[in-house]
Amino acid sequence: MGYGLVLIGYALTFxxxxxxxxxxxxxxGYAAMAYGLFKLKDYFPFYKLSLFAVLALxxxxxxxxxxxxxxxxxxxxxxxxxxxxxxxxxxxLVFHVLFLIATYIAYGVVSMTEKKVNAVTDICAVVLGxxxxxxxxxxxxxxxxxxxxxxxxTVMVFFLIFGCYxxxxxxxxxxxxxxxxxxxxxxxxxxxxxxxxxxxxERTRRDIEEKKRKVASGTSKKKHKKRR
Numbered sequence: 001m002g003y004g005l006v007l008i009g010y011a012l013t014f015x016x017x018x019x020x021x022x023x024x025x026x027x028x029g030y031a032a033m034a035y036g037l038f039k040l041k042d043y044f045p046f047y048k049l050s051l052f053a054v055l056a057l058x059x060x061x062x063x064x065x066x067x068x069x070x071x072x073x074x075x076x077x078x079x080x081x082x083x084x085x086x087x088x089x090x091x092x093l094v095f096h097v098l099f100l101i102a103t104y105i106a107y108g109v110v111s112m113t114e115k116k117v118n119a120v121t122d123i124c125a126v127v128l129g130x131x132x133x134x135x136x137x138x139x140x141x142x143x144x145x146x147x148x149x150x151x152x153x154t155v156m157v158f159f160l161i162f163g164c165y166x167x168x169x170x171x172x173x174x175x176x177x178x179x180x181x182x183x184x185x186x187x188x189x190x191x192x193x194x195x196x197x198x199x200x201x202e203r204t205r206r207d208i209e210e211k212k213r214k215v216a217s218g219t220s221k222k223k224h225k226k227r228r
Contacts, residue, residue, distance in 0.1 A: 002043070003165035005036030010161055014154045023064045030058040044109060046102045053095035060088040089133070096126045096157065103164060110168055122160050125153035 009032030016025045037051040063084040067077040104119035129149045136146035 002036040002039035002047075003161060003168065005039065006033050007036075007158070007161045007165050009033030009036060010158055014158075023061065023068055027058070027061040027065060030054055030061050034058060044102060044106045046105050047099070050095060050099040050102055053091060053098050057088065057091050057095060060084055060091060064088070093126065093130050097123060100126070100157070100160075103160065106164070106168060112167065115163070115167075118160055118163070122153065122156050125156055129153045 009029040011029070012025050012032060013029030016029075034051060034054045037047050037054060040047045041051060064081070067081045067084060070077045100119045100123045104116050104123075107113065107115045107119065129146070129152075132141060132146040132149045135141045136143045
């Protein structure tokens, strides 16, 4: 459907890219997210704006790659890299807001209104993260604090996308078994979630039955006392 590709691309862009060749992983991540959003727009047209934002990010990724290449050749690219980085960071905010709003709408379309609060919470977390980003740029707070806040909201959005991947499917596929992912970690995580969900449902069922028995037993005792 597309959420799986967005999930993989998001992980590449915001987690795996924290390496020496981060610019390359970001390019791959942008491409994966763009393809996933391209597929998603067939089901939810409002993801088009998110797609445009990712394509703009892909252009900044190309600029970042060019800056790295020229830097390796001994060229002074400091100013160009600064412009590219700040442009990228601004587009990351735009992408997240557009994507989360689209996801909020998608939850409504598939009648999962109780999940809308997750998208709203993530929007607030992202905006708060960028407040800390600005404060860190102004030297009002430590840069490490801004990085920590960013890590928190990035993880939150990652799990929101994972939830979409697990729960939102094309019409007619509602009763199909869970599709296996090509990523072992996602399969293990999914199986653990399904197991916990089944256990929670079973506990709830037992609690309801126990309460019903207690109510029935109390009613029976009251009737018995009245007869006496």
